[in-house]
Amino acid sequence: MFEPDILKIIVIAIVCVAALAVLFTIGTVIWTIVKSVKTRNFTKLKYNLVSVLCVILAAASWIFNFGWIRFFLTFTGLPVFHAVTFFFLNNFAASHIDKSRILKISTILCHVAYLTGYFCLPDAGDVDPMCAFFTLIRNEYIVNLFFIISFLGFSGSIVCLIVELIEASMIKAKSKSKNK
Numbered sequence: 001m002f003e004p005d006i007l008k009i010i011v012i013a014i015v016c017v018a019a020l021a022v023l024f025t026i027g028t029v030i031w032t033i034v035k036s037v038k039t040r041n042f043t044k045l046k047y048n049l050v051s052v053l054c055v056i057l058a059a060a061s062w063i064f065n066f067g068w069i070r071f072f073l074t075f076t077g078l079p080v081f082h083a084v085t086f087f088f089l090n091n092f093a094a095s096h097i098d099k100s101r102i103l104k105i106s107t108i109l110c111h112v113a114y115l116t117g118y119f120c121l122p123d124a125g126d127v128d129p130m131c132a133f134f135t136l137i138r139n140e141y142i143v144n145l146f147f148i149i150s151f152l153g154f155s156g157s158i159v160c161l162i163v164e165l166i167e168a169s170m171i172k173a174k175s176k177s178k179n180k
Contacts, residue, residue, distance in 0.1 A: 011075075018080045025084050032091055047094035047107060048087075054111050055083045058118035065134050067123030082154075086114055086161065093164040096171040103167045110160035117153030120146045 029052055036045035062070055062079060073079060090107060097103050122132035122143045131138045132146040 014075060014077065018077060021080050021084055025087060028091075029087065041095075043098055044091075044094040047097060048091055050111060051087050051090040051094075054114050055087060057115060058083065061118045061121075061134075065121070065123055067131075069121065069123045082114075082157075086110075086157070089161045089165055093168045096168045096175075099171050099175075100167055103164060103171070106160050106163045106167065110157055110164060113153045113156035113160055115153075117150050117157055120150040120153060122146050122150070 029048070032048055033045060036042070036048060058079075062074075070079075090110065093103055093107050097107060120132065122130050122137075124130045128135075129138060130140065130143045132143045137143060137146065
């Protein structure tokens with residue numbers, strides 16, 4: 001289907017794009033934390049640190065529960081895209097979180113759903129049956145339940161991110177109209 005050289009180029013390109021996204025995100029995280037400390041916006045700092053902790057925990061669960069499902073998902077770039085989107089939208093929401101209870105609840109639910117999606121995602125190796133939660137659970141019915149919980153976690157995370165974006169945008173628009 002593909003020549004070996006073309007396949008190498010595709011893999012290198014995917015790795016480079018992922019590395020650039022990770023470096024850009026790390027730079028933005030550091031810049032955001034420094035800016036929050038300088039402006040003494042400790043609420044935003046707190047929520048950004050929780051977002052960073054969630055991304056680190058999700059990455060750890062991704063690495064320590066690695067199997068074929070995560071292997072293929074890694075090459076699609078979805079985990080990197082999800083982590084970057086998760087941090088940036090939560091950073092935007094954290095700027096306005098004091099002004100809306102809906103935004104605060106949505107942000108907390110987003111963090112819980114984000115972690116649930118990654119921690120409950122089952123995986124499989126070449127020989128072993130499907131397993132979940134760091135290979136501690138191998139019962140087929142419970143693993144299927146974990147698939148459903150993981151799907152609901154990912155879906156809930158996306159829905160909460162959309163709610164955060166809409167609510168924070170409305171708050172930002174209201175504050176701009178008040179300033180004029």
